[in-house]
Amino acid sequence: MIPSSTQAGQVQDQANAMFADGLAFHRENRIEQAMHCYEKTLRLAPRHFGALHHVGIIAIQTGNYDGGAGFLRSALAINPDVAPAHLDLGNAYKEMGQHEQALASYGRALELGFDHPDLHYNRANALQAMERHQEALEAYDLALSAHPEDIEALNNRGTVLRALGRAQEALDSYERALGLAPHNVDLLNNRGNALKDLARYGEAISCFDAALHVDPHSADAWFNRGVAEHARGEHDAALASYGRAIDIDPQLARAYHNRSTVLQHLKRYDDALADSQRALALKQDYQEAYKGCAAVLRSLKHYATGLASADMAVRLKPDDAHAHDLRGTILKDMKRLDEALEAHERALELAPNLNTAHQNRANVYLDMKRYEDAEAGYAQAIALDPARAEPYLNRGTVHAACGRYERALADYNAAIERNPELAGAYWNRSLLQLEHGHFKQGWIDHEWRWKTVHFENSIDQRDFKLPLWRGQPLAGKTIVLGSEQGLGDTLQCARFAPMLAARGATVVLEVQRALVGLLGTLEGVSEVLPRGAALPPADYWCPMMSIPLALEMEVDTIPAFPRYLESDPARRAQWADVLGPRRAPRVGLVWSGNPTHGNDASRSIAFSEFAAMLPEGPDYVSLMKDIRDADREAMVARPDVRCFSELLHDFTDTAALCDEVDLVVSVDTSVAHLAGALGRPVWILLPRVADWRWMRERRDSPWYPSVRLMRQQALNDWSAVREEVRSGLLALIGQAS
Template sequence: MASPSLGAEQIAAKLAQAVALHQRGELSQAAVLYMEIVRADAAHFDALHLLGVYALQVGDLPSAHNFVTRALEIDPHHVQAHVHLSAILQERGQIKEALAAVERALELDPDSVQALSNCAGLLSARLKRSAQALPLLERALLLDPGHAEAWNNMGYALIDLRRYDEALPCLARALQLKPVHALALYNQGNALQLLNRTDEAMRSYDAALALTPQMVDAQFGQAACRLLAGDLQRGFAQYEWRWRKPGYQGVQEALAQPLWLGETPLRGKTLLVHREQGLGDTLHMCRYARLLAAQGARVILRVQAPLKALLSGVAGVHRVIDDTEALPAFDLHIPLLSLPLALGTRLDTIPAEVPYLAADPARCAAWRERLGPGSRPRVGLAWAGNPKHENDAARSIPLTRFQRLLTPEFEFIALQRDLGAVDGLLLQQLPALRGFAGQQTDFAETAALVAQLDLVICVDTAIAHLAGAMGKPVWLLLPFAPDWRWMLERDDSPWYPSMRLFRQRREGDWDEVLERVAAALPDFTGV
């Protein structure tokens, strides 16, 4: 009930005024009027609902949740309130509950374009169920072809499904309808980058950042473009934006000692160099230890446990510890992938002297005995990376395809340490490919096995870095849109002199890559 001090007509007028202010972007003034209405009528649905929308817009998620849930207690059948509740829950990281809320909105109104679009966006962006999102977006756009957000969500879903050429016209339509759509510009940049059109991608990211300068993902996307183009100095500087991405915050060290990025002299200092990403990244960047030691640093290297034994012999490292060990005293620290920035690495100054990793002689002797005498060149194969890697579907190759390389002129050794059930079964049926997964207990053992090989052929995984760091000939098989460190349009790597790159020429086409590898093998062996 309205209080005597504010009648129904006054409330209606105040609400209309507040909505007009809200639509003009004068959020705080609108919120003041909404609050006045709620004080006069605690059960006023529109004021509570719109206060929740206001709180969501300014980032006050607890208040947003409180106001919208109070509104829904008054009218549990209000579609838009359920849509907004879903958005609030999504921002709070309650993805299951957010999906339930937007699905409830669709139960109430299956033709709600906003609910269709939001549900699809949630399925794609948060749950990686983009194939399920597409029919929802098709329906939304059939109902409202001018819905910019649905076009943007369609573009995102198609990118997630690696249908980049189809994504671009959807994002162009979103931007035609809403030219100041920063997220659509960012998504357009991603699609272009994944098509290796990095100059165009940079322009899209620039436009997104002009609208939202602190858009972390656009900054990170530009870093990848610069690194792919070989602009290492600017690329690694912008790569520091990774620490603002949620996926990186979980691995960031919370250390009291200062971060070192090259500005402080190292002589007489103990520097903790710590891992941050995958095993391959650690193997890739541990090369910098000797440069740090040359500046007078006492280097403590903190790595993943499977790498500790192998990396204990890295030049320039005083001590290697793993994640399970207590930290010793140190003065400064730096994450491994910040080392190229701190040391001013350019394309022509990459420390590419190999080998910088070596296998233990006793382990090598054990592997020579285990393998026995060989009369044919030995080739190691690694066809799959970590299945938890976000891009693993693009970089790994099924063993059923890889097995076409198994010809009798060579002795093939599987370098996979962790075998899936299917690969384990298939490997038992391939006598031409010898497997030793159980004996590769850590990377020191794998290094000793690699030391017995003449050639390593692998996808983009830690094995590539291990073999490259050991100076072994490596043939690296890359997806069409490669990781930044492999750059574009070259068949060699400035990081590893003994590496040869075999790139996909078409998205997803591994058969053509494997045909080229098979054709090149006789030249390697002379048969």
């Protein structure tokens, strides 16, 4: 039976009355009773707009955003022109993170002429969440024009201004809010962050302290305090603040990440890695932590795992130029130069003015020996930030590699002017000065080596807990001379031990284990110990490469002894037996050095290329203990090159073998120094820009009278050296016949 219009009207009246009761309960915050009334309303009138609307509001208030949105959509299907319902629907979408839908609902409310502070405020929140900061700022300003004392709007407005890089205006907004709520911890924190953005770190820390005075258990305040302390260079204080934040909130992933950054700066890499891993355990999609982890692993030289972390950072945020740049630096460390170049190119596509990417791409070009491209890259970095020191240092390295002394020196000086603590610039300048015979300044700059990345974790920098010798009287004193850098450096500097003994010193050498037996023959040496051995009581110590500074040594005062080392006669006799009767000039050969040496690619020669220098006739003897696999395969084609690597146990064996040959032909390795120290005739094959100790353009050496230097005439071109060696050996054969 169809109800009459009178009956329908009565039902609607009952529904309206029930809805009115619900509204009354709702205003009194008696939610359960209000819901009961709204539900009865909807049983009487399922399309009652007001009941649907208010059930949706209660659902939102109790956290059921999806359900609330459903009721509101049903209400608006009945009457789409009720602006407050669009506002409420927008709020439901905003809480669910569906910001585009939220903005559409807020926009419809605006179209309907609804000009309410809550609408502008909530719309601003959605815009802020979408990082549409300028629009969010305009919406907050509209909300504040109606309610100028809205603390939350002022606070959020400040946060948007910070995101826009307008820190001073943000500070003003926070201070307006603090005038209304001076003890609000969030406002104090945010004001401190604005001060930090303005590099007013002391004031920022005071602000965070004020927040902590109100709430000592505010993890955010401790965290922010750590950020300001780190920025001010107070690393220990920053570690303590991050630690307090973690104590309060052990789930605060960003505190672990930031503490890792400080620990990495302090070179506490293992601790830094542990914190990065904790951050990632707490937040598996924490992209910044993956970058931090990659950087730490790179410092630890764990390149494969570092690359995996950098790859994840790129995967999580493909448009992060810094992540691509970091990935490129790790690939460069792994010698995967083409891939490294691609990574830096991608970083520059995303951020054409990213200074570090220009520098790092140029570093790859430098390793590729693409010097013009490297120089252009460093020039771009300098143009972007002329105050930054590192591009000048790196461009100086390009000039030095190309033999451009004046330009290299100017760039190193420019780097030091911009950063007087940049150890690498002093170190590179020292090598340049020494190479050109400017020893006075060169030895002074050379002392910066201990602060460079190359030496910072090196065992060469040992603490002997003894006064450093800088030329003090030595009569009646004991001095320990500590080896450093490579074996060749130790052999070169061993010449100084007899000089110090002649000054009345008892001289103790602490050297690489492979040299202990050989250097025991050195005149004036009391004792030779391997690195790490217990030392006898002593008065001074001196790193071997610091002795020339203490002696104020110049080129013309180098103690160039014809021979200052001796081989073991018994071992010489053994080698004489092994080598057999002498039938032709005997030539010792060294064509490669340590493959991990930074300049190995320039100084070592593949045996297949080296063999082209060797005419048939001489009795060729390899002086090398370690031979690369590719070279062993190539040696099959030259059976006239005899190899005794299995009999070379240490440098005592090598020295005795050197004394059994007539000539040593060697690239720039420790064996070249050994032969020179033994006074054997040595031809040293050098790249176009050689190590500093062989100086510039000289054919002889002020260090070793028996040395003849054979230099490339063009970068990476051994052809001139090949012809010089070959013709020299042919002449040697002719003299012997």
